[in-house]
Amino acid sequence: DQQVKQNSPSLSVQEGRISILNCDYTNSMFDYFLWYKKYPAEGPTFLISISSIKDKNEDGRFTVFLNKSAKHLSLHIVPSQPGDSAVYFCAASVGSGGSNYKLTFGKGTLLTVNP
């Protein structure tokens, strides 16, 4: 049973436009959510996170929105740049750190930003 779902395997946008990547979760115990970016042959790189006590977190061009009632979060990238082309993983956890802390990942969305 997949507890974190990214239903769009791929997304293509024009440079300068907004990229919106979506993620849904089913486990209501999850209270911390993260987005990771991954280039081929590299490990995932942390981008941005949000706690369930918030509905928005912003860091530069990246904003994550959380809708707890819908169990849905999204990552907005504005403006999109060709260097943003990568696989984006949504991850969720119970708590935000400490012993036995583990992340549950979605399958990822391949973002392609065209010049």
Add this chain to the structure above:
Amino acid sequence: DTEVTQTPKHLVMGMTNKKSLKCEQHMGHRAMYWYKQKAKKPPELMFVYSYEKLSINESVPSRFSPECPNSSLLNLHLHALQPEDSALYLCASSSMAPGSYTFGSGTRLTVV
């Protein structure tokens, strides 16, 4: 130092070989993890070490044997692997701080 370093980057091994993957971090993180990632799939948790003790084993076959010699090092010993074990093996570490979860670049393992 804000990195998790994994060696080797690539490894090809036969089904009768014994090899080890190594992971090192100097961020003072007391939790360390092994993940396995197959192509077009998300990373899947294998093991969690907390304060150098194994705290989670996600029903991983015994041909994978983790070891945490000290708070900075994590090894994954491999023996009698199958071709389907070919994957990217990722190490990660974390502290109590939110967002501290850091991944290494991984070891690309091919079993022939």
